[in-house]
Amino acid sequence: MKRSLAAGLFALFASHALAEEAAWAPSTFTLGNGMEVVVLPDHRAPVVTHMVWYKVGAADEAPGKSGIAHLFEHVMFKQTKNIGPEEFTSIVQRSGGQLNAFTSWDYTAYFERVAKPQLGKMMELEAERMVNLIINDDPKGPFISERDVVKEERRQRIDNNPGVILQEKVLSELWKGHPYEITVIGRMKEVAALTPQDGLDFYKQYYSPENAILVVAGDVTPEEVRTLAEQHYGVITPTGTVTAERKWQPVTPLAETQLLTHEDPKVRQPGWSRYYTGMSQRRQPADALALDVGLEILGGGMTSRLYQSLVEQQQLAISANAYAWTTLHDEGPAVLSASPAPGVTLDALETGLMAEVEQVLAEGFTEAEVIRARNKLAANAIYARDSQSGMANAFGGWLAIGGTVEEILTYPDTVRTVTPEQAIAAVRSVFSSEKHYIEAHLLPAEGDL
Amino acid sequence: MRTTQFLLASAALSAIAGCSTISGWFHGAPEAPSAETLAGTLAETAKPALAVTVHDGEFAEIQQFVTPGGVSVWLVSEPSIPIVAVQMAWKAGTASDPAGAEGLSELVTYSMNEGAGDLDSLGFQTAMEDLNMSFSCGAGAEWTSCSVSSLTENAPAAMALVATAFAAPRFDEGPFERFLREEEIGLQTRETNPNYLAWRTIAQSLYPDHPFARETTAESLANLTADMAREHMRTLMTRDRLIVTAVGAVTPEELAPLIDEVAAGLPETSSVAPVAPVDLASVPVARVVVDLPQPQSLVRFIGPGIDRANPDFFPAFVLNYTVGGGGFESRLMKTLRVVKGLTYGISTSLDPNPSMLTWSGGGQTKNESAGEFIAEIKSELIKFVEGGVAEQELADAKAYLTGSYPLGFDSNAKIAGQLMMVRQENLGVDYFDRRNALVTAVTLDDVNRVSKTYLDPARYSFFVVGQPQGME
Numbered sequence: 001m002k003r004s005l006a007a008g009l010f011a012l013f014a015s016h017a018l019a020e021e022a023a024w025a026p027s028t029f030t031l032g033n034g035m036e037v038v039v040l041p042d043h044r045a046p047v048v049t050h051m052v053w054y055k056v057g058a059a060d061e062a063p064g065k066s067g068i069a070h071l072f073e074h075v076m077f078k079q080t081k082n083i084g085p086e087e088f089t090s091i092v093q094r095s096g097g098q099l100n101a102f103t104s105w106d107y108t109a110y111f112e113r114v115a116k117p118q119l120g121k122m123m124e125l126e127a128e129r130m131v132n133l134i135i136n137d138d139p140k141g142p143f144i145s146e147r148d149v150v151k152e153e154r155r156q157r158i159d160n161n162p163g164v165i166l167q168e169k170v171l172s173e174l175w176k177g178h179p180y181e182i183t184v185i186g187r188m189k190e191v192a193a194l195t196p197q198d199g200l201d202f203y204k205q206y207y208s209p210e211n212a213i214l215v216v217a218g219d220v221t222p223e224e225v226r227t228l229a230e231q232h233y234g235v236i237t238p239t240g241t242v243t244a245e246r247k248w249q250p251v252t253p254l255a256e257t258q259l260l261t262h263e264d265p266k267v268r269q270p271g272w273s274r275y276y277t278g279m280s281q282r283r284q285p286a287d288a289l290a291l292d293v294g295l296e297i298l299g300g301g302m303t304s305r306l307y308q309s310l311v312e313q314q315q316l317a318i319s320a321n322a323y324a325w326t327t328l329h330d331e332g333p334a335v336l337s338a339s340p341a342p343g344v345t346l347d348a349l350e351t352g353l354m355a356e357v358e359q360v361l362a363e364g365f366t367e368a369e370v371i372r373a374r375n376k377l378a379a380n381a382i383y384a385r386d387s388q389s390g391m392a393n394a395f396g397g398w399l400a401i402g403g404t405v406e407e408i409l410t411y412p413d414t415v416r417t418v419t420p421e422q423a424i425a426a427v428r429s430v431f432s433s434e435k436h437y438i439e440a441h442l443l444p445a446e447g448d449l
Numbered sequence: 450m451r452t453t454q455f456l457l458a459s460a461a462l463s464a465i466a467g468c469s470t471i472s473g474w475f476h477g478a479p480e481a482p483s484a485e486t487l488a489g490t491l492a493e494t495a496k497p498a499l500a501v502t503v504h505d506g507e508f509a510e511i512q513q514f515v516t517p518g519g520v521s522v523w524l525v526s527e528p529s530i531p532i533v534a535v536q537m538a539w540k541a542g543t544a545s546d547p548a549g550a551e552g553l554s555e556l557v558t559y560s561m562n563e564g565a566g567d568l569d570s571l572g573f574q575t576a577m578e579d580l581n582m583s584f585s586c587g588a589g590a591e592w593t594s595c596s597v598s599s600l601t602e603n604a605p606a607a608m609a610l611v612a613t614a615f616a617a618p619r620f621d622e623g624p625f626e627r628f629l630r631e632e633e634i635g636l637q638t639r640e641t642n643p644n645y646l647a648w649r650t651i652a653q654s655l656y657p658d659h660p661f662a663r664e665t666t667a668e669s670l671a672n673l674t675a676d677m678a679r680e681h682m683r684t685l686m687t688r689d690r691l692i693v694t695a696v697g698a699v700t701p702e703e704l705a706p707l708i709d710e711v712a713a714g715l716p717e718t719s720s721v722a723p724v725a726p727v728d729l730a731s732v733p734v735a736r737v738v739v740d741l742p743q744p745q746s747l748v749r750f751i752g753p754g755i756d757r758a759n760p761d762f763f764p765a766f767v768l769n770y771t772v773g774g775g776g777f778e779s780r781l782m783k784t785l786r787v788v789k790g791l792t793y794g795i796s797t798s799l800d801p802n803p804s805m806l807t808w809s810g811g812g813q814t815k816n817e818s819a820g821e822f823i824a825e826i827k828s829e830l831i832k833f834v835e836g837g838v839a840e841q842e843l844a845d846a847k848a849y850l851t852g853s854y855p856l857g858f859d860s861n862a863k864i865a866g867q868l869m870m871v872r873q874e875n876l877g878v879d880y881f882d883r884r885n886a887l888v889t890a891v892t893l894d895d896v897n898r899v900s901k902t903y904l905d906p907a908r909y910s911f912f913v914v915g916q917p918q919g920m921e
Contacts, residue, residue, distance in 0.1 A: 044529055045508075045859040077777075086787060089777040094845050096852015113856050148790030152745070156793050156813050160643070160743045218859070265742045268637035302574045312571070312623065318631050342633045372578050379581035379600060385530050386860045 026395065026405050027222040031234045034210030038395050038405065039225045040217035042388050048218030049389045050122045051111040052130070053396045055213070056206040058186070059105040059179035059247050059329075067150065067186020070103040071194055072202050074146045076110065077101075081132035085142065088125065095121060105180050106248075106329050107400035113389060116219045123232035130212070131236055133203055137196040147194060154185050162264035163271060163442055169260055170275050170440045174333055179247045208239040213399050217392040251331035253277040254436035261441040271339055271442035272346045272353075276430050278324040278334030282401055288326040290426035291334065293418045296373035297365050298322040298357070298427060299336065303372075306338070309356040316344050316352045324430070329401040334430045346441055357431060364424040373423075378412035501701045508858045508881045511868065514701050518709035522693040523868050523878070524701055527861055531601040533697030534865045535608075535708075538594040538873060539690045541721040544660040546681075550672050552665035556628055557682045558586035558593060563624035565613040570624050573614075582607040584614065590661050591724060591804060592873065593685045601698040608707035616714025618682065620675040632670050643747040643914040646739045647811075650912050651751060654735035656727045661805060689718045694868035696861040727805040729753040735910040738917060746819040746915030747811065750826065752908040754799055754806030757874070763887045764895035765799055765808070765903060770846035771838050771896075772830075772904070773797025773810045778845060780829050785812065791822050801874070808903060820919025827906040834905050837897030851885040 026040050058069045079085045092099045097114040112122040136142050158164045168183050175181040185191070214233060216225045254277050279288040299306040299322025306320035317338040325332030336357065340349045384390055398408055407414075504511040512524045543554045562577070562584050563570045577584060580603045586595040599607035639645040652662035693708055730753040755762045773781040773796045781795045795812030814822040857863055858881075871880050913920070 042529075042859075044527060045855055047855050047859045086777070086783070090845065093775065093778050093849045094852075096849055096854075096856075098853060098856060115852060115855055118852075142787075145788065145790035149786055149793060152791070152814065153793040155744045155815060160745050160813075266641040268641055269634050301578075303571060303578055308571065311627065315627075315630070318627075318634055339634070341630050372575075375581060376578055382530065382600065383532060383598065386532065386862055388859050 026409070028405055029222070029226065031209065031229060033234060033236055033238050035229075035233050035236075036213040036399065037225065037229050038213065038215045038399060039220060039222045040215070040388075040391050040395060041220060041222075042217055042391070043219050045388075046116045046219050047113065047388070048116050048119050048216055048220055049111060049113050049392045050119060050126070051109055051215040051217075051392050051396050052126045053107055053109045053213040053215065053400045054206060055107060055211050055246070055400055056202075057104050057106045057108055058182065058184040060206070061179075061182075061186075064190060065194065065198055066182040067184075067191035068194055068198055068202050069108055070185055071147060071150050071191060072199050073101050073103045073108050073110075074150060075135060075143060075199050076129055076133060078142050078146070079134045079136065080128050081134060082128055083125070085136075088129065091125060092122070097122065103184055104328075104397075105184055107397065109393075109396055109400075111389070111392070119216070119220065119224075120228050120232070123228055127232045127236060130207055130209065130233075133207075135196045135199045135203070143196045143199065147191065150185065150191055151188065154188060154191070158183070158185070162262055162267050165264070166260065166262035166271075166440055166442050169262065170273075170438050171333065173258065173260065173438050174254065174275050174277065175251060178249065178251050178330065180251075180328070180330065180332075204239065205241050208242050209233055209236045210238045211242040213396060215392045215396040215399075217388045217395075246329075248329050250283065251277055254438065257436045257439070259439045259441065261443055263443045263445045265445040267442055267444045269339060270346055270444065271337070271440075272349055273335055273337035273440045275333040275335050275438045275440065276435055278332050278430055279326055279426070280328055280331050281326045282329050282403065283331060285407075286422070287426045287429070288324075289415055290418045290422040291324055291430060292326060292377060293370060293373045293415065294365065294423035294427035295322045295324055295334070296376060297369045297423065298360055300373065300376075305360055306336075306353065306356060310338060310349075310353055311341075314352050315341055316349050317341055320353060327397070336431070358433070361424075361428055361432060365420045367420055370418065370420045370423050374415050374418050377415045381412045499701050499705055504878045506879065506882045508855060509864055509868075511878055512701050513878060514705065516705040516709045516712075518712055519688065520691055520693055520708050520712050522695065522701070522704065522708055523872060524694070524699070524704060525696045525861075525864050525868065526698070526700055527696055527864075528698045530861065531698050532861065533597075533599050533601050533604050533695065533699045533704075534861055535597045535693065535695045535704075536594065536865050536869050537596070537691060537693050537711075538592055538869060539686050539692075540592055540873075541685045541690065541719075542589045542591045542593050543663075544590050544724045545684060545721050546663070549669055550677065551663050551669035552632060553673055553677060553681050554588040554593065554685060555665075556625070556673055556678045557685055558588045558595075559628050560618060560620050560624055560678055560682075561586040561595065561614050564619035564621050565610075566617040566619075568613070569619065569621060573610075576610055577607075580607050580610065582610070584611050588685070591802075594869075604699060604703075605707060608711055612710045612714060615686065615711060618679070620679045622675060625675045625678070629670055629673070632665060633667070636665070636667060636670075641741060643741055643743070646741060646914045647747055647749045647912050650737050650739050650914070651749065651910070654737055654912070655729060655732050655751070655910060656805075659727050660724060661727060683716045684719045684721060686715055687717060687719045688712050688715045690721075691715065692869075692872045694865055694872060696865040696868070724804050726803060729805070729807060734908065735912070737910075737912050738920065739912070739914045740916060741914050743915055744815060745813045746816050746822075746913050746917040747813050748819065748822060748826070749809065749811040749912045750909045751807055751809040751912075752903070752910070754801065754808045755903070756803060756806055757801045757876075761895075761899050761902070762801065764891045764899045767843070767846050767850060767888055767891045768833075768838065768896040768899050769797055769799050769808070770850060771842045772833065774799075775846065775849065778849065780832075781810070781812075781826065784829055785814075785822065785825055789821075789825065791818050791825070795826075816916045817918050819913060819915065819917030820921065823911060823913075823920070830904045830906040830909070833900040837900045838893070840893055843891070843893050843896055847888055847891065850888045854885055 028038050030036050061068050077088050092112050095114060095118045097112045099112045101110040114122055172181050214229055279291050281288040310317040310320040318341050320338040322336050324334035338349055338353050499514055502513045509525045515521050546553045564573050582599040584597045597611055656662050695704055755765050773779045785791045785795050792812045792814045797810030800807045
């Protein structure tokens with residue numbers, strides 16, 4: 001299946017493509033304990049990116065425990081039965097490795113990037129913390145200081161930035177009642193109350209091979225990875241505590257329109273945006289791709305309708321965009337946003353921008369616009385192959401929310417099938433005038449300007 | 450480190466997907482020869498053989514050649530992905546802006562993809578989209594650079610478009626006025642941007658009269674004209690100062706004529722006044738707080754650095770890993786983050802730019818703990834001065850710095866950047882091969898000597914942006 005698929009994809013490519021196909025075609029297999037494995041060969045340099053993805057994220061947190069998925073991810077670097085306090089990072093870096101981890105609503109991922117000979121050691125380390133993590137429960141110990149670190153992270157990423165504070169409020173309204181309602185890093189109060197026992201409970205429930213995906217990209221063959229993976233991960237017994245059911249659910253479309261504002265003395269340039277209930281590539285595969293194509297035309301760059309109308313012709317804005325988050329498992333926001341030109345009020349900006357949107361909704365797109373947009377999206381997929389870690393992220397992130405390797409491989413072909421009718425239909429279904437939305441105004445503090 | 454994707458960008462699957470066909474590629478696009486016809490065309494019009502010097506290094510096989518038009522190019526041919534990346538740079542940047550015309554070099558680089566020849570801004574941008582290429586330029590204090598990315602099959606058409614940008618840039622009124630509108634907003638927003646405020650305070654405190662301290666102002670923007678930009682472009686971008694690096698699915702023979710086409714429209718030479726170096730060692734240290742209403746304080750500290758030619762440079766480079774360059778393995782991270790929980794991150798770095806050598810660092814902490822944060826930084830620096838580093842710390846630093854070096858060569862984009870760095874800093878084509886040995890040769894005596902000489906906190910100026918508490 002995979003070979004014929006890849007051959008079909010490259011049939012129109014220049015002659016070197018056939019040699020290329022064998023060199024980088026991804027392969028997948030599953031270990032006996034249920035751990036999925038993806039191998040992405042890339043032989044340009046003798047290095048590998050090794051990732052373990054867990055199918056658990058902030059969306060799975062228990063009520064009142066917001067932030068545990070992310071705080072727990074930090075704690076995974078602390079100590080295990082066979083690795084002393086703070087030694088995990090030391091061992092990886094002494095091996096010439098770079099390492100990090102990240103948490104989303106949908107998943108948690110850990111990675112090391114190393115020279116190829118170190119791959120086995122990295123697997124040994126990740127396997128160790130999959131089963132032997134120790135959480136120190138000293139009330140003045142490392143769990144507590146890590147909680148303080150997360151509070152600083154929250155201040156640095158959110159609380160320092162008025163635009164992000166407003167976005168957090170908006171998303172919380174957009175996803176009201178949905179597991180995505182609370183931002184991944186969690187509510188400050190709930191984070192402050194998390195305990196070592198919360199960490200241990202979370203670990204026991206979710207960290208198990210049948211809930212994990214191994215992704216290895218780089219200078220390896222599937223056979224090499226299989227041998228090492230069976231040696232290090234294949235021997236782990238599943239805990240049996242992971243329930244197959246995630247807390248995902250369809251996002252309820254907004255039932256009313258509202259205005260949210262945030263005023264801050266740090267704001268020197270107002271901002272205007274409207275958030276609508278959008279789509280996801282998992283829940284609405286065809287429509288979400290059509291939406292991406294349509295929004296590329298509506299507000300994707302300098303050639304887009306919004307930029308040309310608002311920035312170039314009417315000169316009401318210095319930027320104007322339309323975009324949607326379609327790569328979460330559940331529906332994300334679809335957004336119209338603009339930043340006013342000097343001296344332009346948000347009212348005037350909004351009137352001009354919505355007039356352009358309504359005109360597009362009424363008239364639709366031209367064939368040439370759609371071809372240009374979908375070719376751009378397809379070409380981005382070629383450029384994306386330049387980054388080894390980017391590719392590992394792409395496959396891991398998509399598989400962690402239930403997608404398949406095939407869907408990624410066929411993406412360029414699929415996106416090229418989007419028609420002008422489909423693109424405008426998708427855009428209309430999100431932004432039509434009867435849809436509710438959250439309008440967000442970012443404003444200077446009273447009397448500040 | 451340890452990031453959180455709680456605010457995802459609008460990245461669609463496009464940013465992540467796998468491979469592609471080229472079906473439908475040319476609909477609505479200018480005719481571009483396919484890879485096969487490109488090879489055929491070149492064979493027919495082949496010039497005398499290009500003299501290519503191949504440096505078969507450990508991390509990259511670098512092909513050096515001078516085009517028939519006289520441009521020096523370093524190329525790494527990498528056939529496995531059908532893309533080409535070309536970087537161009539000229540030593541002349543914003544420091545060359547005439548007094549009172551701050552912002553001029555930025556206007557030039559802003560305008561480079563805003564219309565050329567028969568194409569206005571929209572026409573040029575549309576042509577780039579039709580070719581699925583990117584082309585943009587930027588100006589730093591001392592360097593102007595442009596980069597082009599293209600699918601291999603579109604490379605001739607992409608480079609032809611770039612050639613028109615260099616030969617017949619339009620500097621139309623529309624994009625020029627848009628630049629001014631954007632800059633006018635920028636003058637406002639920078640006043641509450643903590644990083645900008647820190648930069649300005651550092652510049653005003655340590656080198657106020659140097660060109661590196663100049664800022665755009667409402668007045669300097671009012672002085673700019675499109676004609677000035679047209680003229681200044683010919684100062685910044687000349688053939689004699691052009692250096693080119695490229696990585697991708699292309700051969701020297703294919704690339705050379707494309708580079709010549711691009712360079713053909715540039716003037717041969719221009720006069721750019723050299724920039725006098727800033728010597729931080731000759732300046733008294735400063736302590737400045739800038740008020741900004743936000744929950745955290747941004748702390749920056751900066752002291753004199755070390756030239757690459759100085760025997761202390763590599764010891765300092767290795768030492769910096771243990772000070773603040775090694776992430777969780779650095780002492781500043783271990784103490785201020787892991788033990789004390791005072792920050793999400795703190796780091797230091799050594800900048801070997803001969804025009805301003807620095808050893809600097811910084812991080813953010815809640816306002817309430819700003820005083821403690823700074824005291825802890827100083828206390829850590831004093832420990833380096835008094836006790837140096839342990840044998841194990843040095844061994845760990847060398848193991849990471851040498852072991853991780855290949856990770857900087859695993860993509861075309863990274864290799865292109867590495868090549869450009871080596872060319873800009875004149876490190877030699879064999880630098881990549883020599884570099885790990887230079888790290889390995891560093892001894893404990895070396896790093897402890899450098900600790901004593903350079904890490905005394907009294908040598909460092911400290912700057913805080915926020916509403917810090919507990920300051921001395």
